[in-house]
Amino acid sequence: xxxxxxxxxxxxxxxxxxxxxxxxxxxxxxxxxxxxxxxxxxxxxxxxxxxxxxxxxxxxxxxxxxxxxxxxxxxxxxxxxxxxxxxxxxxxxxxxxxxxxxxxxxxxxxxxxxxxxxxxxxxxxxxxxxxxxxxxxxxxxxxxxxxxxxxxxxxxxxxxxxxxxxxxxxxxxxxxxxxxxxxxxx
Amino acid sequence: xxxxxxxxxxxxxxxxxxxxxxxxxxxxxxxxxxxxxxxxxxxxxxxxxxxxxxxxxxxxxxxxxxxxxxxxxxxxxxxxxxxxxxxxxxxxxxxxxxxxxxxxxxxxxxxxxxxxxxxxxxxxxxxxxxxxxxxxxxxxxxxxxxxxxxxxxxxxxxxxxxxxxxxxxxxxxxxxxxxxxxxxxx
DNA sequence: GTCTATACACCGATAGAC
DNA sequence: GTCTATCGGTGTATAGAC
Numbered sequence: 001x002x003x004x005x006x007x008x009x010x011x012x013x014x015x016x017x018x019x020x021x022x023x024x025x026x027x028x029x030x031x032x033x034x035x036x037x038x039x040x041x042x043x044x045x046x047x048x049x050x051x052x053x054x055x056x057x058x059x060x061x062x063x064x065x066x067x068x069x070x071x072x073x074x075x076x077x078x079x080x081x082x083x084x085x086x087x088x089x090x091x092x093x094x095x096x097x098x099x100x101x102x103x104x105x106x107x108x109x110x111x112x113x114x115x116x117x118x119x120x121x122x123x124x125x126x127x128x129x130x131x132x133x134x135x136x137x138x139x140x141x142x143x144x145x146x147x148x149x150x151x152x153x154x155x156x157x158x159x160x161x162x163x164x165x166x167x168x169x170x171x172x173x174x175x176x177x178x179x180x181x182x183x184x185x186x
Numbered sequence: 187x188x189x190x191x192x193x194x195x196x197x198x199x200x201x202x203x204x205x206x207x208x209x210x211x212x213x214x215x216x217x218x219x220x221x222x223x224x225x226x227x228x229x230x231x232x233x234x235x236x237x238x239x240x241x242x243x244x245x246x247x248x249x250x251x252x253x254x255x256x257x258x259x260x261x262x263x264x265x266x267x268x269x270x271x272x273x274x275x276x277x278x279x280x281x282x283x284x285x286x287x288x289x290x291x292x293x294x295x296x297x298x299x300x301x302x303x304x305x306x307x308x309x310x311x312x313x314x315x316x317x318x319x320x321x322x323x324x325x326x327x328x329x330x331x332x333x334x335x336x337x338x339x340x341x342x343x344x345x346x347x348x349x350x351x352x353x354x355x356x357x358x359x360x361x362x363x364x365x366x367x368x369x370x371x372x
Numbered sequence: 373g374t375c376t377a378t379a380c381a382c383c384g385a386t387a388g389a390c
Numbered sequence: 391g392t393c394t395a396t397c398g399g400t401g402t403a404t405a406g407a408c
Contacts, residue, residue: 005392025211026297029384040385042392050384101295108351109287109295111212120351151341151364154357158344162336165294165306171340178337191374215402227404228374236403 009061011036011046016058020103024055024110052115055107059119062103066123069094071130080137081184087131088176088183091156098163098172105157128153138184152183195247197222197232202244206289210241210296238301241293245305248289252309255280257316266323267370273317274362274369277342284349284358291343314339324370338369 014035018027029040029051036043047053074087095102104123107116128149135145159175200221204213215226215237222229233239260273281288290309293302314335321331345361 022297023209023211023295025209028382030382038391039393041387041394044385045391104351105347106295108347109209109292111208113350113353117351117353121353124348124352147360147364150357150360154344154348154361155337155341156344157347158340158342161291161294161343161347162310162340164299165290165303166310167299167303167307171336174333174336175340178333214400216400224373225375226402227376227406230403231373 012061015054019055019058020101020106023106024112059116063123074130074134080134084134088180092176098169101164102160198247201240202248205241205244206287206292209292210298245302249309260316260320266320270320274366278362284355287350288346291346
């Protein structure tokens with residue numbers, strides 16, 4: 001009969017970890033099966049579209065979680081400057097001090113970007129827009145706020161890429177530290 | 187008998203394009219064979235270690251070309267400020283205005299980073315050190331110069347990642363524009 | 373140094389029992 | 391809803407002729 005062995009969200013979490021650590025192409029069904037404890041056929045029960053289906057679901061859920069953990073506190077109540085500094089702390093935790101990679105970044109730098117461009121775009125642009133909005137509250141003019149927000153987001157992404165590439169989380173930590181001093185400056 | 191059909195450097199160039207556009211895992215021997223016009227067995231003649239061998243060779247050559255086209259002009263003769271601004275123009279051309287991805291970035295965000303970490307580290311750190319040196323000539327203190335250089339490099343990488351991820355080169359162009367105004371400022 | 377042909381493991385995906 | 395067993399295809403890699 002087979003009741004669900006673990007909650008579906010837990011399945012998504014484990015799939016996320018594999019895609020985030022290995023990238024889309026290197027994440028084999030054998031990996032994904034092992035990570036979830038589910039047989040391949042069971043994975044196909046939840047995701048009829050197979051691996052691509054799993055990755056898009058995982059990317060969408062990742063965007064939701066990012067929204068909860070990063071964007072809502074950023075937009076939420078409190079003094080705007082403090083919320084922006086709080087975002088930097090939350091990012092530090094979210095990306096495990098630079099040890100974890102960004103799922104969207106991994107999907108972006110893979111051979112099948114186009115499959116996930118909708119989710120990548122939504123995640124990136126949602127982040128930029130939210131940050132720009134709070135920078136606006138702080139007093140930056142709209143275009144300046146947008147520029148700063150875009151710059152901040154792509155610096156985080158670049159820092160995670162470089163950290164992963166050289167096997168040293170230092171660039172991520174230093175990037176957060178620099179942004180603490182410059183993001184609100186001028 | 188079989189003389190070389192195309193110069194070896196041309197083979198490397200074509201392999202580079204495949205790895206840079208598809209990433210390591212998605213670049214199949216069939217792709218690489220088609221792109222070079224060489225049969226699989228011929229590729230194994232040049233690269234006994236197979237695909238990993240091709241990718242490391244390609245990464246090393248990519249670092250050499252980057253050095254020629256970007257780092258030497260940056261370090262070369264001329265007024266330091268102008269050389270730094272010149273680097274930004276050269277990067278704009280090198281990455282085809284944001285349409286091309288960074289090979290090292292693609293390798294960094296793949297499931298086999300560890301295979302290429304030596305080359306990725308060499309490329310990234312060589313770039314940072316060169317830029318820091320010229321920033322030093324401009325008058326920035328050593329630690330400040332290093333911070334600025336690291337920040338600049340990871341912004342370029344982040345901009346290329348975001349551009350690829352959303353399918354729009356805009357973030358890359360805007361990043362170069364912002365850096366033209368801020369990299370030498372303060 | 374290039375090719376054709378092929379080995380054989382693993383890939384994503386499916387069938388069908390329970 | 392889960393499993394085992396298996397499919398056909400493609401992956402990397404090799405053998406051996408020319």
